[in-house]
Amino acid sequence: MNFHTDGTTRLRGKRLYFRPMRKHPFQYVLFPSLLLGLIPASVSAQTLLVVNQVDTTVSLVDPASARQVATIAENTTGVHGHEIAASADGRTAYVPIYGSTGVGKPGIDGHEMLVIDLPSRAIVADIDFGHGVRPHYPLLDPVSGMLYVTTELDKTVTIVDPRTRKIVGTVPTGAEQSHMLAISHDGKRGYTANVGPGTVSVLDLEGRKTIAVIPVSGEVQRIAVSADDKLVFTADQIKPQLAVIDAATNKVKTWVPLPGLGYGTAATPDGRWLLVAIPSTNQVAVVDLGSMHVARRIDVAKAPQEILIRPDGRVAYVSCAASGQVAAIDLARWNAQKEIDAGKFADGLAWAK
Numbered sequence: 001m002n003f004h005t006d007g008t009t010r011l012r013g014k015r016l017y018f019r020p021m022r023k024h025p026f027q028y029v030l031f032p033s034l035l036l037g038l039i040p041a042s043v044s045a046q047t048l049l050v051v052n053q054v055d056t057t058v059s060l061v062d063p064a065s066a067r068q069v070a071t072i073a074e075n076t077t078g079v080h081g082h083e084i085a086a087s088a089d090g091r092t093a094y095v096p097i098y099g100s101t102g103v104g105k106p107g108i109d110g111h112e113m114l115v116i117d118l119p120s121r122a123i124v125a126d127i128d129f130g131h132g133v134r135p136h137y138p139l140l141d142p143v144s145g146m147l148y149v150t151t152e153l154d155k156t157v158t159i160v161d162p163r164t165r166k167i168v169g170t171v172p173t174g175a176e177q178s179h180m181l182a183i184s185h186d187g188k189r190g191y192t193a194n195v196g197p198g199t200v201s202v203l204d205l206e207g208r209k210t211i212a213v214i215p216v217s218g219e220v221q222r223i224a225v226s227a228d229d230k231l232v233f234t235a236d237q238i239k240p241q242l243a244v245i246d247a248a249t250n251k252v253k254t255w256v257p258l259p260g261l262g263y264g265t266a267a268t269p270d271g272r273w274l275l276v277a278i279p280s281t282n283q284v285a286v287v288d289l290g291s292m293h294v295a296r297r298i299d300v301a302k303a304p305q306e307i308l309i310r311p312d313g314r315v316a317y318v319s320c321a322a323s324g325q326v327a328a329i330d331l332a333r334w335n336a337q338k339e340i341d342a343g344k345f346a347d348g349l350a351w352a353k
Helices: 024-035
Strands: 007-012 014-018 047-053 057-060 067-073 092-097 108-117 122-128 135-140 148-151 156-161 166-172 180-182 190-193 198-206 209-215 222-224 231-234 243-247 251-257 266-267 273-278 283-288 291-301 305-310 315-319 325-330 335-341 346-352
Touching: 067 335, 092 135, 092 148, 092 346, 108 135, 135 180, 148 180, 148 335, 166 209, 190 325, 222 266, 231 266, 243 325, 251 283, 251 291, 266 305, 273 315, 283 305, 291 335, 305 346, 315 346, 325 346
Parallel strands: 014 108, 180 222
Antiparallel strands: 007 014, 047 057, 047 346, 057 067, 092 108, 108 122, 135 148, 148 156, 156 166, 180 190, 190 198, 198 209, 222 231, 231 243, 243 251, 266 273, 273 283, 283 291, 305 315, 315 325, 325 335
């Protein structure tokens, strides 16, 4: 493995902890450019954010024109982010820098989260977790206002106060590889998909403790909560099926057969449907939550990853890693209306109001 001269590498146990010395040359020209009118002073009222893993950038997409209008470089040598969250006012984005590899694989462990000012399109701060934790999925709880971030190597979800940009606590998950996070709409319960162990952790976010660790399969990926908070969904990575967990009993209630191994999931606001990315078939499966079966399949670009449903419930955006695009699915007509160009290995998505 090659290391660059602009960073330092430390060995902690058997893991590599990399602290890059980041430079943001864009910042040196940003404000003069703004004054001269060379760069727009703000993003549009609504912006789709896309994390491009290979390019190590964040795309800003105008949903109205379905075009990428800008990119922001992460400037983190040797490591990169996978996921992103946006603040409630749509002015700030948060990108945890996971590391140099994928979940459960050897590589450099990330230790920080970038804070991006969207109107100026600049990295304005970073939040340091103090050691390599592979921070992955950030999720803003609108009830408490806190930002929750999965921190895999510590087997925790870290709580960040966005106002002070300070770490204010952690919630133990009781499992390795707590990769993805979903939160109930009242902000009281959290659920993590623990990839390698094949389990789901149920978290008391107010009490900051683990309630249960639910066995699901040999390996799972991604997680979502139904609109009424009664069901939790995760995709089995051993068999092409979706686990449906009863949030009242914290047990697997039923299984939904899928046309291939599932990945990212998202429930529609009306509570009727669950969208499931199927990377092997380049499709999104639409599960009828009333009958618990796949009602239709929608063709999208190659290797769909993550699904984000727009707040108005009219459009679902699907990042497609192999094509570097985002598919826009019309949820009234149930077809992909547009393929939006983003960057190489388009992955994490967020909606900035």
